[in-house]
Amino acid sequence: MQKSSCHFNQRKGIESTVILAVMDAACIKSCPPLLDYKTEKYVLTRNRRVGAFHRLLHLGIFCYTIGWVLVVKKGYQEIDSNPRFSVITKLKGVSVTKDFRELEEKLWDVADFVKPSQGENVLFLVTNFIATPGQVQSVCPESPLVLDGRCGEDLDCSAAEAVVNGNGIKTGKCIRLNATHSTCEIYGWCPVENGSLMSKPLLNEAENFTLFIKHAVHFGKFNFFRANTLETSSETYFKSCRYDPIHTPYCPVFRIQDIIRKVGHSFEELSILPERFIIGVHTTKHGGENECFLRIPVGGVVAVHIEWKCDLDHSVALCKPRYHFRLQEKKNNFRTATYYWNKERQEYRDLLKLYGIRFDISVTGEARRFGVIPTAVSFGTACAFLGAATFLCDLILLYLDEKANFYWDCKYEEVKPPVNQQSI
Numbered sequence: 042m043q044k045s046s047c048h049f050n051q052r053k054g055i056e057s058t059v060i061l062a063v064m065d066a067a068c069i070k071s072c073p074p075l076l077d078y079k080t081e082k083y084v085l086t087r088n089r090r091v092g093a094f095h096r097l098l099h100l101g102i103f104c105y106t107i108g109w110v111l112v113v114k115k116g117y118q119e120i121d122s123n124p125r126f127s128v129i130t131k132l133k134g135v136s137v138t139k140d141f142r143e144l145e146e147k148l149w150d151v152a153d154f155v156k157p158s159q160g161e162n163v164l165f166l167v168t169n170f171i172a173t174p175g176q177v178q179s180v181c182p183e184s185p186l187v188l189d190g191r192c193g194e195d196l197d198c199s200a201a202e203a204v205v206n207g208n209g210i211k212t213g214k215c216i217r218l219n220a221t222h223s224t225c226e227i228y229g230w231c232p233v234e235n236g237s238l239m240s241k242p243l244l245n246e247a248e249n250f251t252l253f254i255k256h257a258v259h260f261g262k263f264n265f266f267r268a269n270t271l272e273t274s275s276e277t278y279f280k281s282c283r284y285d286p287i288h289t290p291y292c293p294v295f296r297i298q299d300i301i302r303k304v305g306h307s308f309e310e311l312s313i314l315p316e317r318f319i320i321g322v323h324t325t326k327h328g329g330e331n332e333c334f335l336r337i338p339v340g341g342v343v344a345v346h347i348e349w350k351c352d353l354d355h356s357v358a359l360c361k362p363r364y365h366f367r368l369q370e371k372k373n374n375f376r377t378a379t380y381y382w383n384k385e386r387q388e389y390r391d392l393l394k395l396y397g398i399r400f401d402i403s404v405t406g407e408a409r410r411f412g413v414i415p416t417a418v419s420f421g422t423a424c425a426f427l428g429a430a431t432f433l434c435d436l437i438l439l440y441l442d443e444k445a446n447f448y449w450d451c452k453y454e455e456v457k458p459p460v461n462q463q464s465i
């Protein structure tokens with residue numbers, strides 16, 4: 042019953058198809074099957090549930106395409122997210138500290154506290170140091186802080202063996218330092234580093250130093266160039282300005298203290314380890330034992346990330362750099378030495394273990410501009426989704442609906458050609 046009603050509704054379509062078939066009969070006789078043309082059959086149903094679901098899918102696809110693809114993700118624009126960039130840095134400031142050799146005041150300027158001094162995108166600002174001046178190659182006891190340099194007798198110090206975590210080669214002797222400590226004698230740069238430190242950052246003034254980060258980005262796809270410095274003829278602008286995202290976005294000069302604050306720490310925290318670090322055990326008058334502690338400057342690594350987001354369909358003035366600061370590491374130090382010779386041509390060196398803050402500067406960017414291809418792709422995707430919506434509704438109609446068999450018979454009709462054409 043259902044089937045016949047369906048065929049009744051489709052009769053007009055079938056009749057016209059039959060007429061067309063008769064009209065083409067002459068051609069069908071002479072044309073090979075390769076030239077057959079198959080067309081889809083459309084069945085209009087009055088199924089409200091599937092109809093409503095279909096419209097809902099259309100609405101969803103419309104909202105997704107307009108709202109998300111075009112407005113939020115700007116799917117009509119071409120993107121260049123791989124700009125070329127160059128970074129030049131410069132630190133400025135002056136600090137006074139005790140000279141570690143003559144114990145007089147010593148002035149530190151950029152050439153002393155910035156390593157390396159070339160102004161690259163990675164720079165190290167010295168905030169504290171352990172100095173071991175006047176070292177000469179000879180024999181001396183290993184530091185008691187070096188665990189594998191400690192000994193009880195000569196047998197513990199195998200001659201010619203290196204103190205792996207220490208400062209030289211063992212000579213074979215065990216030297217008594219005091220009532221509680223003995224260490225192996227070594228051949229190396231003597232005296233060895235003893236690790237004595239000031240409880241305040243030696244370069245305390247470093248927090249007021251200023252960091253100048255000059256950089257430029259070039260988006261090759263759009264041949265678009267941008268720099269983070271104001272184009273000014275004033276010779277004093279950068280000397281006096283400080284970065285502010287609203288008022289002075291093109292003044293890339295930052296106070297070190299402000300950067301450290303932005304990463305959620307204080308300058309002192311990064312220059313001195315507030316935690317206690319055991320360097321030994323001290324016996325009290327009453328027979329008890331107290332641990333001896335040292336405050337250790339730790340330094341750190343601060344990542345400075347500069348981000349450009351430029352929409353070239355809008356005013357270029359809106360394309361500004363954004364700076365992000367993050368503390369990557371809470372410990373950073375390295376050793377360096379300066380060498381010199383006395384009148385007798387004996388070689389000496391001043392060893393410095395430098396603690397400080399390393400700044401790792403990186404630049405990323407993304408520029409966008411209207412493009413025909415991404416626009417076509419976005420609309421093509423929307424059309425594909427519309428097709429998928431129809432396919433999904435077909436599946437529901439033909440497999441899940443309670444009248445699925447009826448719709449199936451209506452959609453897939455086996456058409457037999459008239460008897461006189463069957464042999465064609």
Ligand SMILES: Nc1ncnc2c1ncn2[C@@H]1O[C@H](COP(=O)(O)OP(=O)(O)OP(=O)(O)O)[C@@H](O)[C@H]1O
Nearest residue numbers: 131132133250251252253276277278279280281294
């Ligand atoms: N860390 C900084 N803090 C403040 N101003 C800075 C800093 N670094 C550079 N400047 C200033 O920015 C401007 C551009 O610096 P640039 O290095 O290109 O020129 P310069 O004349 O060689 O700088 P200078 O001789 O003053 O070091 C200069 O006016 C410079 O004084």
